[in-house]
Amino acid sequence: ETGVTQSPTHLIKTRGQQVTLRCSSQSGHNTVSWYQQALGQGPQFIFQYYREEENGRGNFPPRFSGLQFPNYSSELNVNALELDDSALYLCASSPQGFGNTIYFGEGSWLTVV
Amino acid sequence: GESVGLHLPTLSVQEGDNSIINCAYSNSASDYFIWYKQESGKGPQFIIDIRSNMDKRQGQRVTVLLNKTVKHLSLQIAATQPGDSAVYFCAENANDYKLSFGAGTTVTVRA
Numbered sequence: 001e002t003g004v005t006q007s008p009t010h011l012i013k014t015r016g017q018q019v020t021l022r023c024s025s026q027s028g029h030n031t032v033s034w035y036q037q038a039l040g041q042g043p044q045f046i047f048q049y050y051r052e053e054e055n056g057r058g059n060f061p062p063r064f065s066g067l068q069f070p071n072y073s074s075e076l077n078v079n080a081l082e083l084d085d086s087a088l089y090l091c092a093s094s095p096q097g098f099g100n101t102i103y104f105g106e107g108s109w110l111t112v113v
Numbered sequence: 114g115e116s117v118g119l120h121l122p123t124l125s126v127q128e129g130d131n132s133i134i135n136c137a138y139s140n141s142a143s144d145y146f147i148w149y150k151q152e153s154g155k156g157p158q159f160i161i162d163i164r165s166n167m168d169k170r171q172g173q174r175v176t177v178l179l180n181k182t183v184k185h186l187s188l189q190i191a192a193t194q195p196g197d198s199a200v201y202f203c204a205e206n207a208n209d210y211k212l213s214f215g216a217g218t219t220v221t222v223r224a
Contacts, residue, residue: 002158006156033210041216041217042204042215042216042217043157043202044214045211045212045213088156092212102147102159102212104149104157104159105156106155107155
């Protein structure tokens with residue numbers, strides 16, 4: 001039990017639609033990151049939020065966007081869904097600062113058809 | 114480019130034996146390394162971490178070794194149990210905001 005909760009756990013969307021995934025970080029963790037994990041691969045960094053602002057971004061197009069709220073919870077939004085967006089989306093939280101343990105949630109499985 | 118990779122995609126181990134999972138990294142600026150365990154259908158679970166100023170760190174039944182000279186990281190699991198069956202990932206952090214993961218090693222424990 002990491003204290004990082006994500007919702008929904010599974011969802012199916014149609015190509016071209018939009019999706020919002022949610023994450024509640026572990027208590028006291030003010031930094032939230034999102035990762036995409038395709039089947040059979042390691043997680044790929046999408047972006048990180050700290051103090052409600054994007055703090056770094058991986059190689060993902062602008063249709064991937066996010067928010068962090070004052071209570072440190074976060075959302076990942078993906079617009080104009082493509083078939084290749086089908087993956088496990090993972091939220092990770094940690095205290096701010098290098099070298100702090102990063103804990104992952106159980107993820108949201110997104111299938112785009 | 115920079116990458117984190119694992120030497121073998123699969124590892125089969127007899128229950129009770131020790132397991133060794135290897136990882137090679139190429140970013141010499143990496144300062145912090147983490148091993149995660151991921152069971153089917155679940156998120157990555159933190160196992161153990163090590164900073165670049167250390168060579169070895171021990172946890173409960175697990176030991177991580179870091180060889181900065183050859184950019185190699187390993188995870189040793191003592192007395193492997195059926196519950197250890199999972200995919201294991203090494204991840205590196207080069208003093209920035211993200212973790213870079215390898216593709217993972219699938220460990221299967223034989224009864």
